[in-house]
Amino acid sequence: MSNSYVLEAKNLGKTYQEGVIETQVFRNIDFRLAAGEKLAIVGASGSGKSTLLHLLAGLDNPSSGEVLLLGEVFSAKSEGKRGKLRNANMGFVYQFHHLLPEFTALDNVLMPLRIRRSNLNEATAKATALLEHVGLGHRLKHKPAELSGGERQRVAIARALITDPACILADEPTGNLDQESAKQVFELLLELNQEFQTAVLIVTHDMQLANRMDRILRLKNGELHAEESAQNPSGQTPA
Numbered sequence: 001m002s003n004s005y006v007l008e009a010k011n012l013g014k015t016y017q018e019g020v021i022e023t024q025v026f027r028n029i030d031f032r033l034a035a036g037e038k039l040a041i042v043g044a045s046g047s048g049k050s051t052l053l054h055l056l057a058g059l060d061n062p063s064s065g066e067v068l069l070l071g072e073v074f075s076a077k078s079e080g081k082r083g084k085l086r087n088a089n090m091g092f093v094y095q096f097h098h099l100l101p102e103f104t105a106l107d108n109v110l111m112p113l114r115i116r117r118s119n120l121n122e123a124t125a126k127a128t129a130l131l132e133h134v135g136l137g138h139r140l141k142h143k144p145a146e147l148s149g150g151e152r153q154r155v156a157i158a159r160a161l162i163t164d165p166a167c168i169l170a171d172e173p174t175g176n177l178d179q180e181s182a183k184q185v186f187e188l189l190l191e192l193n194q195e196f197q198t199a200v201l202i203v204t205h206d207m208q209l210a211n212r213m214d215r216i217l218r219l220k221n222g223e224l225h226a227e228e229s230a231q232n233p234s235g236q237t238p239a
């Protein structure tokens, strides 16, 4: 079924249970990420931003409600099916790059296509072109330890984009960078969003960055609310 929403959270809730202790992180979360949209989720540390992104990516199970990916219920599928759908439709960028340390930049970017068993020559050409695109054509053979923090994040972004996903989910992708590198990495995400029409959902502490997105949602006291942004002064959710 085709659908103009890439991701939808419906009445989503998460409670962690450890022994007799229950921690409700959030409840009744409802929002939709439209095709090509740039959405920021902001909130204090511990407000549940990473938990929410993990549920949206199908990396964890909700306690209530559901996640739809391209109009299809995603959260109720088996782990294997979610993995396949994630590989086909989503890119994920973490605060700490999560690159494989033993592999070169090129091999890290190639990895999602290897998992898909794509033609290796075509995949290598695509990964090379994408690394050139993010300004790292001269760093193809470098391993993560031989790259700067900003360069590592650019490799992570190239890896997230190599499968032409409908959306990228980024969990504080600039949180570990100096201000200048953070700005460059963020600009790159915006540029790629424009160019490939990939929807971007970014979790950030940085309101200056959040204000450059189409829409801001704030996670607070277990609830998600629209917040006024520079792009959308009314703070209203598009229909």
Ligand SMILES: Nc1ncnc2c1ncn2[C@@H]1O[C@H](COP(=O)(O)OP(=O)(O)O)[C@@H](O)[C@H]1O
Residues within 6 Å of the ligand: 016, 017, 018, 023, 025, 043, 044, 045, 046, 047, 048, 049, 050, 051, 052
């Ligand atoms: N695996 C877990 N078990 C129990 N509690 C957890 C677990 N993961 C996160 N939490 C709790 O959920 C809350 C939200 O965490 P998190 O999503 O990491 O917040 P944020 O990313 O906004 O900093 C925190 O209070 C945290 O302690």
Ligand SMILES: [Mg+2]
Residues within 6 Å of the ligand: 049, 050, 051, 171
């Ligand atoms: Mg977090």
